[in-house]
Amino acid sequence: MRRFFSLTLILLLATLGFAQKPKKDQPSGKDISVTPKKLRLEVKPTKKSYKVNEPIKFKVRVNKDAYLYVFNVGKEKVNQVYPQKGKKRLKAGKWVEIPKEMEFTAPKAGKEKFIFLASTKPMRDLLIIQSGKKELVGEEAKRFSKDLSVYKSKKKEVAYVEKEILIKPSRSQVSVITSSSSIIRIYPTKQFYRVGEKITLIIKARRSGTVTLSYTNLNWEKDEEGNPVWKPLGEVRVKKGRTSKFQMAASAPGGVHVIKAVFSSQASKDLVPVSGTKAKAYVTIEIVEKE
Helix, strand or coil, X not given: CHHHHHHHHHHHHXXXXXXXXXXXXCCCCCCCCCCCCCCCEXXXXXXXXXXXXXXXXXXXXXXCCEEEEEEEECCCEEEEEXXXXXXXXXXXXXXXXXXXXXCCCCCCCEEEEEEEXXXXXXXXXXXXXHHCCCEEEHHHXXXXXXXXXXXXXXXXCEEEEEEEEEEEXXXXXXXXXXXXXXXXXXXXXXXXXXXXXXXXXXXXECCCEEEEEEEEECCCCCCCCCCCCCEEEEEEEECCCCEEEEEEECCCXXXXXXXXXXXXXCCCECCECCCCEEEEEEEEEEEECCC
């Protein structure tokens, strides 16, 4: 009887001791607060540098579903690069290449600044395209750039990333001399010039006459009919079989310039070719603004 009592007492104490020991996987009973993860945006250009007039592309990724907005920001100009239509929502964890709807290129060599904003909610006040404008310029662009910089501090609500892209002169983009006739040829002593540098054009003709020169910049707006706007440069008297030169200073804005030479057997009036025109020739040069 005594032995049975002792055994019962030991079992009882062991049961009580086991009951007081909490299981490792048993909930503690305390409230657990879960902090929402911060919105993050990763941006990678598809290349280290781009050439003038080459499409600029980026790869972007967010850690949460979010709306993306991309702007090209200059000193006095702001362009909306993405989105081009409506609102675009990116899926979390997936790399996406942008822009898709259109090609964005830089018209001159130098550095281009891009600002990327990601938000879990649409930011309609940042849509330049929605207002019916292609870009903002002057004071309007400066105010908009200032508004964008505010989002640097709103790290909980918006992911903000800045990227600066190097743009190099595009030697492959410079076209060779083309001529509508074998009467006249024109070519520069080199293809690339900096603002302020002297440009020398070599002109050769198989007949004596006058060559009237004009130029246009591929970045200029077209006229009402969609044709390039040509500005006069000057004229040169040429003699059959001889080489003539025309010199001018490379001026801003930079970019690709097309020079047109119109040959006439008669002298021009106020730099406008008159009757007797025999041929036209074109040459392309590129002017690079100093950084």
